[in-house]
Amino acid sequence: MSSKDTLDTTWEAPCPTLPVDGTVIVPASKSLTNRYLLLAALADGPSRISNALDSRDSDLMIGALRALGTGIESSQGPDGTMELRITPMDLDSDMGHVDIDCGLAGTVMRFVPPLAALARGSFAFDGDPHARLRPMAPVFTALSDLSVGITEHGEAGLLPATVHGGGSLAGGKITVDASGSSQFISALLLVAARTENGMEIIAADGRIASPDHIEMTVDTLRELGVEITRPTARSWKVEPGTISAFERTMEPDLSNAGPFLAAAMATAGTVRIPHWPTSTTQVGDQWREILTRMGAIITHHDDGTLEVTGPQEISGIDYPEASELAPTLAAICALATGPSRLTGISHLRGHETDRLAALAKEFNNLGGNVTELDDGLEITPAPLHGGVFETYADHRMATAAAVIGLAVPGVQVVDIATTAKTMPHFPALWTTLAASGKAAS
Numbered sequence: 001m002s003s004k005d006t007l008d009t010t011w012e013a014p015c016p017t018l019p020v021d022g023t024v025i026v027p028a029s030k031s032l033t034n035r036y037l038l039l040a041a042l043a044d045g046p047s048r049i050s051n052a053l054d055s056r057d058s059d060l061m062i063g064a065l066r067a068l069g070t071g072i073e074s075s076q077g078p079d080g081t082m083e084l085r086i087t088p089m090d091l092d093s094d095m096g097h098v099d100i101d102c103g104l105a106g107t108v109m110r111f112v113p114p115l116a117a118l119a120r121g122s123f124a125f126d127g128d129p130h131a132r133l134r135p136m137a138p139v140f141t142a143l144s145d146l147s148v149g150i151t152e153h154g155e156a157g158l159l160p161a162t163v164h165g166g167g168s169l170a171g172g173k174i175t176v177d178a179s180g181s182s183q184f185i186s187a188l189l190l191v192a193a194r195t196e197n198g199m200e201i202i203a204a205d206g207r208i209a210s211p212d213h214i215e216m217t218v219d220t221l222r223e224l225g226v227e228i229t230r231p232t233a234r235s236w237k238v239e240p241g242t243i244s245a246f247e248r249t250m251e252p253d254l255s256n257a258g259p260f261l262a263a264a265m266a267t268a269g270t271v272r273i274p275h276w277p278t279s280t281t282q283v284g285d286q287w288r289e290i291l292t293r294m295g296a297i298i299t300h301h302d303d304g305t306l307e308v309t310g311p312q313e314i315s316g317i318d319y320p321e322a323s324e325l326a327p328t329l330a331a332i333c334a335l336a337t338g339p340s341r342l343t344g345i346s347h348l349r350g351h352e353t354d355r356l357a358a359l360a361k362e363f364n365n366l367g368g369n370v371t372e373l374d375d376g377l378e379i380t381p382a383p384l385h386g387g388v389f390e391t392y393a394d395h396r397m398a399t400a401a402a403v404i405g406l407a408v409p410g411v412q413v414v415d416i417a418t419t420a421k422t423m424p425h426f427p428a429l430w431t432t433l434a435a436s437g438k439a440a441s
């Protein structure tokens with residue numbers, strides 16, 4: 001890309017002169033929407049999802065499930081949000097050859113191949129150029145171990161690949177390397193009840209990435225009647241059985257609430273997020289603890305609204321396993337007055353981009369002092385200045401840049417449209433929030 005192209009496509013991040021003071025309706029959770037969609041495809045009757053996420057990742061999941069024969073109709077719910085009615089797929093019908101576009105969605109590229117293995121046909125998976133860099137080997141190995149035919153068309157362990165589904169899976173005991181992504185384990189858990197004998201999934205020795213997301217999968221399955229026990233702390237035994245049809249309303253995406261809460265931190269302002277759940281499996285609920293430790297005042301009001309007021313000076317933090325919260329958290333840390341360390345996130349190198357390298361490079365280009373660790377980032381306070389911020393097709397790089405831009409004039413974000421992965425209206429929501437500051441009376 002020439003420098004002219006870069007300038008033409010950059011978005012000038014708003015840099016308000018007043019602390020923000022606003023309420024943001026955050027779109028639904030990607031992780032919950034895509035799990036419930038897939039489970040509806042396997043359920044024992046029609047299901048309904050209200051307040052479904054309407055974004056690129058959920059569109060890709062809907063497209064993949066339709067390609068596998070799932071009926072999905074969408075309509076507008078009473079409050080303007082998306083409502084989905086899902087009729088389960090028929091595992092017996094021969095789908096022939098089907099192309100499945102994963103875009104850059106980890107939940108599609110990891111969760112759908114085991115589902116395709118349960119169906120009948122040849123299912124060719126591919127995605128964006130960046131998707132071809134994201135690790136897939138543990139999914140392919142697990143399916144091969146379950147006697148599913150896989151043809152890898154490019155480099156081993158990466159997309160593109162074709163899954164040859166035979167219409168059923170016997171199931172059994174398999175060991176999965178989950179150090180690169182929790183999605184490898186979640187993918188197998190999601191289909192395990194529909195195998196003939198059920199499955200025991202054992203995490204291979206080593207780290208388990210983003211374990212909270214596996215817990216979300218287990219809780220969602222149990223809620224729909226699937227029996228899961230834990231023979232050991234590193235294994236999950238799923239009994240064969242049905243997945244109950246359901247009607248569910250999706251929670252707001254608490255990870256995506258992060259940048260808006262970070263706006264309160266960056267400007268010493270106040271941000272309110274309605275419908276914050278009182279209990280949830282979302283990793284984003286950790287914002288309450290994280291931001292409190294960094295100096296915020298947080299109130300969870302009786303009507304469900306979470307209100308965050310940022311401090312005059314942000315404290316640094318030492319935080320393990322921030323998972324998908326890490327890019328936003330790193331941006332807040334870059335505005336803190338003390339040093340921070342984010343660890344236990346080596347697998348972020350296999351996310352939409354190598355997030356550890358990308359965050360260090362882009363923050364340092366703005367004058368930051370960020371050191372890449374093997375498994376994280378060390379962020380030391382430094383005066384920041386404006387400049388072009390590359391986002392590498394990564395929605396969370398784009399929102400991290402917007403957070404920095406609130407406090408640092410002249411931050412130009414390349415490809416803000418990448419936020420459509422999970423939040424298509426991010427630029428408009430952000431601009432409104434940035435303009436919401438009230439002058440002291």
Ligand SMILES: O=C(O)C1=C[C@@H](OP(=O)(O)O)[C@@H](O)[C@H](O)C1
Binds near residue numbers: 106107213
């Ligand atoms: O299962 C899920 O919905 C997700 C799991 C996590 O993936 P990793 O385990 O690869 O971090 C998370 O980062 C991703 O955004 C969503």
Ligand SMILES: C=C(OP(=O)(O)O)C(=O)O
Binds near residue numbers: 107
């Ligand atoms: C890692 C992420 O996405 P994906 O679901 O594509 O893995 C993310 O959203 O931060």
